[in-house]
Amino acid sequence: MGPAGHGVHGAVYRAVRASEAPSTPVALKLALLPRDPRFSREVELLSRVNHPSVPRLLDAGEWQHPADTTHPYLVMEWVDGTPLYDWAQEHASSEEQVVRVLAQLARALEALHAQGAVHRDVKGGNVLVRHADQRAMLTDFGSGIHPGAATLTPPGSFTGTPAYRSAESSLFSLRYMWDPSAQYEDKPSDDLYALGVTAYRLVTGTYPELSDPFRDEMGTWQLGEMASPPPGAIVPGLDPQFDALIVRMLRVHPEDRGTARELAEALEQTAEQLARQHSPASHAAPHEAAPRRGPTWVRFMAASMLLMLSAWAGWEVRDRSQVWPSFFRTESTPPGLEGSDTVGLGDAASRMPPVESPDASVPEMMSMGTLPPPRPGQATPDAKGRCPRQGQLALNGGCWIRLSLEREDCEGSGYVFTNQCYGPVLSNPQRRQPTSEPGSPP
Structure with a gap:
């Protein structure tokens, strides 16, 4: 047992229940900040969602630090899996497998959105593909929001990872850059855009780019459609329906993306068609060809x-x-976790100096809005x-x-x-x- 990862607000451990024999591993997530209100929000969110691609919440409580501070924790189902981008690279995943994984994630978002909730940090680094059955598991709900939850994000900032930020969120920052009280409200369409970025990144190895902002005849800032080429232009032979679905998720206007349910159904239909078109022996072929050289020299020229x-x-x-x-580049692994020795519970939190409990003024993970x-x-x-x-x-x-x-x-x-x-x-x-x-x- 030992550390399994960490984020901005919590450290995750692979643990076992002392009272169980034989013991079954669980994921123990411990807050790095005392009385972090994000944990109660995450507990509430996980308790509302029941889906096979979402880890089950098993327990929650508080841990007393030796410095007399109280740190909330939660216990979840342990997912024995590989991060999404690593999985795709290591297994030379076929196009059908990639489409099925994305369909499973869309179904998880459907269940989440049905509760009026938004994940707010959908990305490859928050997806594990389970070894036992190749099911995609959506993880890290610490940034999520649900009806009635307290707002912890200060005005002028946003929650999530910059590269996966939706077009409408970016446009909001542009239009309200001079209004310090402006507060962006995340919606299910933001999750769908982030899923589109994940799909684009998974297939092409690059992130999609928005067009340059411009002012319309009324002087209002606008954004055109995606400036990057569609995935099929980068990866020859990509299924046209799959290509169209990725572009759909990245539409600038949220209503053009549809719902998580609609996208899940379309992805599932595409996966079935791919299964009928290709024999198992040929599944690895589409992603083993050499067209990856294009993005490599383009990136080299861009860097120069x-x-x-x-x-x-x-x-x-x-x-x-x-x-x-x-073709499937992995996101960076948190430093210090590769090959680390087992450490005691709360070791990450014990290295943090005692601080006051966070409140609404404590920013969540955010990028530059202006x-x-x-x-x-x-x-x-x-x-x-x-x-x-x-x-x-x-x-x-x-x-x-x-x-x-x-x-x-x-x-x-x-x-x-x-x-x-x-x-x-x-x-x-x-x-x-x-x-x-x-x-x-x-």
């Missing part, structure tokens, strides 16, 4: 262009390892709101240019805004001041 743009603009680029894409104000030397729009050159965008009082870079690589080189990466435009790059101190090496 970013380095040149960063040097031209004079903004510092943080050192980081180059991440090369694969771009920062213009920095010294950054170009600004003229009186008519226009930037110096075509293709530059006037946002938050400054001029910005969209960078062809994955959102997960944007940090340190630009800013993530409306699910895209933007870099500042200098007002006079030919006469910019040196960025290094006198006498410092180049």
Whole structure:
């Protein structure tokens, strides 16, 4: 028994009940912050949902820290499985298998949405594919919301993972960037968009990109449809119906996505058709071909262009390892968990200094909702709101240019805004001041 993972608010352990013989493993999730109200919300949410792709809630309570702080915990069904992106890569999963897994996740969301609840953090890292029967299990309901639950997300922020944020949530931040009291309300359509991002990422190895924002004739910010090509344009031979369903989940207008039930039915029908079209011996073929080279060199060129743009603009680029894409690239594993030794219950919490209980002012996992104000030397729009050159965008009082870079690589080189990466435009790059101190090496 020992640690099995951790997130922003909790640590998960593989544990056994001392009173049971033989003992059956369970998942024990312990709050890192004392009296974290998110745990009571998660307990309530899990108690309302009964679905084979959602871990069963077995128990809940509180644990007394040696420093005399109280940490809530919950006990769930243990899922012996592999993270979604790892599973797809390790098993050379067929197209039919991938479609069935996504259908199971859509069914789990259907059960959740039937309770008026929203998961708010659907992504590959929160999905395990169970070893015993290859069933997809949706996990980590700590960010979820249900009717009557307390609001813990401060105005101007959102809950979830930036790369999976819906188009309407990004558009809300753009339209209300000057209103500090504006509060976005998550809906089932946000979960469906995140499922679409998961599907796109699973199939292509890249994240879908939104189009550049623009103002309509009334001056209201709008977003066009997805700027990225459909998955079928990246992965030749992808089933057209499957391709269309992924694009459907990523539609800018929420009503165009349909419901979780409708998507689940369509995915199940597609899986059945694929099963009839392909024999078992050929199931691995679609995902073993070589068309992955396309995204690899595209990403290499994008990274090269970013380095040149960063040097031209004079903004510092943080050192980081180059991440090369694969057809099913995995999300990062929390540091320190690979091959770690068994530790005692509450070890993660005991390393946290005693703090006061969180309240509504404590932000949940969130991304930047607005771009920062213009920095010294950054170009600004003229009186008519226009930037110096075509293709530059006037946002938050400054001029910005969209960078062809994955959102997960944007940090340190630009800013993530409306699910895209933007870099500042200098007002006079030919006469910019040196960025290094006198006498410092180049």
